[in-house]
Amino acid sequence: MEKHYLNRKLIILGLFVLIGFIFVIRLFYIQVVAEKYILSATNNVLRYITQYPGRGLIYDRKGKLLVFNEAAYDMMVIPMQVNAMDTAEFCRLLEIRIEDFRDRLNKAQRYSSLKPTVFESQINRENFGALQEKMFMFNGFFVQPRTLRKYTYPIAAHMLGYVGEANPSVIAGDPYYKSSDYIGISGIEKSYEKELRGRKGMKIRVVDVHNRDMGSFQKGQYDTISVAGKDLWSSIDADLQLLGEQLMQNKKGSIVAIEPSSGEVLCLVSSPAYDPNLLVGRIRNHNFSTLSEDSINIPLFNRALMATYPPGSTFKTANALVGLQEGVVTANTRYGCPGGFALGNGHVVGCHEHSGPLDLIESIQYSCNTYYCKLFKSILEKDGFYATDEDFNKWRNHILSFGLGKRLGLDLPSELSGNIPSSAYYDKYYGKNRWRSLTVISLAIGQGEILVTPVQLANMTAVIANRGYYIIPHVIKGLGKPNSVKSTYMQKHYCSVDPNYFDVVVEGMEQVVLGGTATNARLDSIPICAKTGTAQNPHGDNHSIFIAFAPKENPRIAISVIVENAGWGSSWAAPIASLMIEQYMNGVVKREELKERMMNGNLIRK
Amino acid sequence: MRREYGIFYRIxxxxxxxxxxLVLFGWLNIYAAVYDELQPSIFAISQRYGKQLIWIGAALVIAIVTLAIDPKFFSQFAWLIYSGLILLLILVIFIGRDxxxxxxxxHIGSIAIQPAEFAKMATALVVAKYLSKIDLNLVKKKPWLKAAALIFFPALLILLQRDTGSALVFLAFLLVFYRFGMSGLVMLALLALPVIGILALLINKFILIGILFIGAVTYYILTLKKTRQLLIVLAVFAVSVGYVFSVDYAVNNILKPHQRQRINVLIGKTSDLQGAGYNVNQSLIAIGSGQILGKGYLHGTQTKYNFVPEQSTDFIFCTVGEEWGFLGSLVLIGLYISLxxxxxxxxERQRAKFSKVYGYSVAAILFTHFAINIGMTLGLMPVIGIPLPFLSYGGSSLWAFTILLFIFIRQDSYRYELV
Structure with a gap:
């Protein structure tokens, strides 16, 4: 009977071996063949904690702190570790809705259930305080310290720019940036991003199943230390900037002031402006859409660099210089003004009432249109009536050498080039040799196709103040330490007009204030040289324009002021420029009444 | 003559x-599983490895005592031991702690024991005692039904303790019955049950019934169409159909949601890595991350930082897989299969039938634990919490397995005297 079942011994032994064999095959698959388990194991245990360096601080030219950092906290989530918890309390602390909670958790889950994802970013210190005490109740959530930008004064928003999370295309293009990293999006924050951001560090921590920190990985030998961003010293004068923004409130336009000898931008006002603190932290998205949807005031638009205007009569200074250089006029050349310049086709370039005939200085002092039409005609007909093309290009090259018609190359993003039309443009428009000096005569008085930005206009003023050169305007004069400007911003760019010709134009500009079109800009203590402009504007009232520099000798400030739809240059732009010069030169404004009047002027129609 | 040598030479x-x-390797892995860099003392009694060390010491004493007992004692007192443990099993239902x-x-004083662990040994003794009765005609069915009752009774009591895993182990005795003459069809049916059950959950019931019908017809034609065969085939087919429907009904209506979820995860119908599938997934991650050579002793991260649940008891094999790698696992599986x-x-070399049946019972019980436990950690079996013999943390199971094995070693050492 026993013998009959002996083969069953073998079957049983075979079963033992078979099961053992199945286990070995399975082990071979999960331990040797499959790679997903080793990856999951790493994800389970290692927590890569980014060490975010403090972003560089920004100071003004006098050392006043403009931009600093404040601690903020990102709520991170590892979906896999989230347990049942008091969701209502959690949402209350975070000030979010329960539906948001589910949406975000699902979103994070879709990204990865094991990797940390930002659940709520930039929680401020006050909210974090309440949250911190209860964090132990919320498994799977942890807090990552970050920093938020803070601004001492509510000024210079356009220039300083703002910081936000890097978008997917940036992340795809630059391996430095990871999801939820911050990056400068505009202004200095963007153009000096590499200096300001510093270098992130990485701590690798080992965690257990409850996400408790079990110490550093391999004694920290793979950790990297974060390096703080470099501090920047701006050339901006905070007091001047503040005054500029106050003067420009309820007006559209721009004020740009430059220190001529260095090219340092002293203020860069674009109005309407906004408080840079609005674009920080959790309120940023909301405020950003409010600001960007304001299509009437366009507060996010940086007019100082991006708005282009015809320079109007302020451009006569440049034309006078070109005329002198080309030898078509001298300081003593006089032209009579019959109250306008006839174009021969029945049209007349009008001029206002003044005595005559005027010499060059007086032509600037009284801003005589006729004088400049004649001067410009002479320039374009210098080599004969039929050589307009060559003469025009000669004129254009002189004008370009003032830094007009091209991007100056500021250390700020989004600068526009303006426009100085070329002969090719007119050839295309009118046909080759089908246009003459009278066709383009409006260029003589800064009208027509010519367009400049406020910063170009200020730079042109600096060229005159410097008697013949400019240094590319820049807003940062110190990287990491005060006064360590980039070499690009030390180089002199000479204008093609000989320095000798400038004195007469400067003389004319001084007369503008002393007894010309802008006597209201006069300051007893400081000799100001200036020129008014009234730019015709097809869309509405004329723009009030004013350029000035002071003092006359060794100028310390060159300024351009444009107030949109404000009429004559002398009405708004001139007094504003005068107040700005007073503030910068004296450190204080004594003409309170004028300041009040300018500040309270409301030129934005409701 | 061999019989004149002392026990030392005869075991x-x-x-x-x-x-x-196995016991020492188990202890090393328990140490690794609960290893804490902050408290590295090996003999800290409060830690599990400290306690396990005490239990190993006790187990060795128990082994020596077992070897010293007269081998006839176990066959003579089989029924008494069995009855005693049945009583304990009943007792535990009423006064045991959850x-x-x-x-x-x-709980007896400060010591807690698990009678279910010892019940396997007692059942093995009584099954051996019963099957070695000289007047038993094993060609008939009746003795097998009686033997089945012997294993069914303790299994039921353990089921009442809601310890499904330990109850399931009693199926191991069917392997023993098979060896000593039970119909192979029972084993075949036992094998068919889970296969048909899983298919019933995975595929359309009516397609499955169609397949079973074709199978039945084919079998009937192949077996020369005897009339009696037809009835059996029809009966088996009817039972199978009933089984298919009852499995479906049981899973969807009787089982609790978490149990249903476990089954669905196992058969791959759903993946629920945070719920029912969490344990197995973490277990696979731990073992898989060991790769060929392992992370090295005490360098496993998944087990050390508690990603694997029950890592010193039911999931102790994860520590082996993670720290000793494929090669270490291979060696361990080799050790078990060798044992x-x-x-x-x-x-097979026993002259006494009692010893022979008992020996097979020992092999079958240990093997069933091994197959279910490692199968579970490798995601091949449902999560059934039973220990891996000799390796898992726990006094009761270690002592019970020790007694189980050493009774057999004792029987073997005396095989010439026993008939």
């Missing part, structure tokens, strides 16, 4: 050494 050292190696859902622990094979070989 099978292969089994003893395999036992010692630990993680099961009421299987009996089972050795037990079967030794069982």
């Amino acid at each position: 099978d050292w292969v089994m003893v050494i395999l036992y010692l190696v 630990i993680s859902g099961a009421r299987s622990w009996l 089972f094979t050795r037990i079967v070989i030794i069982a």
Whole structure:
């Protein structure tokens, strides 16, 4: 009977071996063949904690702190570790809705259930305080310290720019940036991003199943230390900037002031402006859409660099210089003004009432249109009536050498080039040799196709103040330490007009204030040289324009002021420029009444 | 003459050494599983490895005591031991304490024991005692039904303690019955049950019934169409159909949601890595991350930082897989298969039927634990919480397995005297 079942011994032994064999095959698959388990194991245990360096601080030219950092906290989530918890309390602390909670958790889950994802970013210190005490109740959530930008004064928003999370295309293009990293999006924050951001560090921590920190990985030998961003010293004068923004409130336009000898931008006002603190932290998205949807005031638009205007009569200074250089006029050349310049086709370039005939200085002092039409005609007909093309290009090259018609190359993003039309443009428009000096005569008085930005206009003023050169305007004069400007911003760019010709134009500009079109800009203590402009504007009232520099000798400030739809240059732009010069030169404004009047002027129609 | 040598020369050292190696290897892995860099003292009594060390010491004493007992004692007192343990099992239902859902622990003073662990040994003794009765006609069905009752009774009591895993182990005895003459069809049916059950959950019931019908017809034609066969085939087919429907009904209506979820995860119908599938997924991650050579002793991260649940008890194999790698796992599986094979070989050389049946019972019980436990950690079996023999943390299971094995070693050492 026993013998009959002996083969069953073998079957049983075979079963033992078979099961053992199945286990070995399975082990071979999960331990040797499959790679997903080793990856999951790493994800389970290692927590890569980014060490975010403090972003560089920004100071003004006098050392006043403009931009600093404040601690903020990102709520991170590892979906896999989230347990049942008091969701209502959690949402209350975070000030979010329960539906948001589910949406975000699902979103994070879709990204990865094991990797940390930002659940709520930039929680401020006050909210974090309440949250911190209860964090132990919320498994799977942890807090990552970050920093938020803070601004001492509510000024210079356009220039300083703002910081936000890097978008997917940036992340795809630059391996430095990871999801939820911050990056400068505009202004200095963007153009000096590499200096300001510093270098992130990485701590690798080992965690257990409850996400408790079990110490550093391999004694920290793979950790990297974060390096703080470099501090920047701006050339901006905070007091001047503040005054500029106050003067420009309820007006559209721009004020740009430059220190001529260095090219340092002293203020860069674009109005309407906004408080840079609005674009920080959790309120940023909301405020950003409010600001960007304001299509009437366009507060996010940086007019100082991006708005282009015809320079109007302020451009006569440049034309006078070109005329002198080309030898078509001298300081003593006089032209009579019959109250306008006839174009021969029945049209007349009008001029206002003044005595005559005027010499060059007086032509600037009284801003005589006729004088400049004649001067410009002479320039374009210098080599004969039929050589307009060559003469025009000669004129254009002189004008370009003032830094007009091209991007100056500021250390700020989004600068526009303006426009100085070329002969090719007119050839295309009118046909080759089908246009003459009278066709383009409006260029003589800064009208027509010519367009400049406020910063170009200020730079042109600096060229005159410097008697013949400019240094590319820049807003940062110190990287990491005060006064360590980039070499690009030390180089002199000479204008093609000989320095000798400038004195007469400067003389004319001084007369503008002393007894010309802008006597209201006069300051007893400081000799100001200036020129008014009234730019015709097809869309509405004329723009009030004013350029000035002071003092006359060794100028310390060159300024351009444009107030949109404000009429004559002398009405708004001139007094504003005068107040700005007073503030910068004296450190204080004594003409309170004028300041009040300018500040309270409301030129934005409701 | 061999019989004149002392016990030291008569015991099978292969089994003893395999036992010692497994126990010590188990302790090393328990140490690794609960290893805490902040508290590195090996002998800290409060830690599990400290306690396990005490239990190993006790187990060795128990082994020596077992070897000192007269081998006839176990066959003579089989019924008494069995009855005693049945009583304990009943007792534990009423006065036992609930630990993680099961009421299987009996507390005597500060010591807690699990009678279910010892019940397997007692059942093995009584099954061996019953099947070695001289007047038993094993060709008939009746003795097999009686033998089945012997294993069914303790299994039921353990089921009442809600310790499904331990109850399931009693199926191991069917392997023993098979060896000693039970119809192979029972084993075949036993094998068919889970296969048909899983298919019933995975595929359309009516397609499955169609397949079963074709199978039945084919079998009937192949077996020369005897009339009696037709009835049997029809009966089996009817039972199968009933089984298919009842499995579907049981899973969807009777089982609790978490149990249903476990089954669905196992058969791959759903993946729920945070719920029912969490344990197995973490277990696979731990073992898989060991790769070929392992992370090295005490360098496993998944087990050390508690990603694997129950890592010193039911999931102790994860520590082996993670820290010792594929090669270490291979060696461990080799050790187990060697032990089972050795037990079967030794069982076959017994002259006494009691010893022979008992030997097979030992092999079958250990093998069932091994297959279910490692199958579970490798995601091949449902999560059934039973210990890995000799390796898992726990006093009761270690002592019970020690007694189980050493009774057999004792029987074997006396095989010439026993008939």
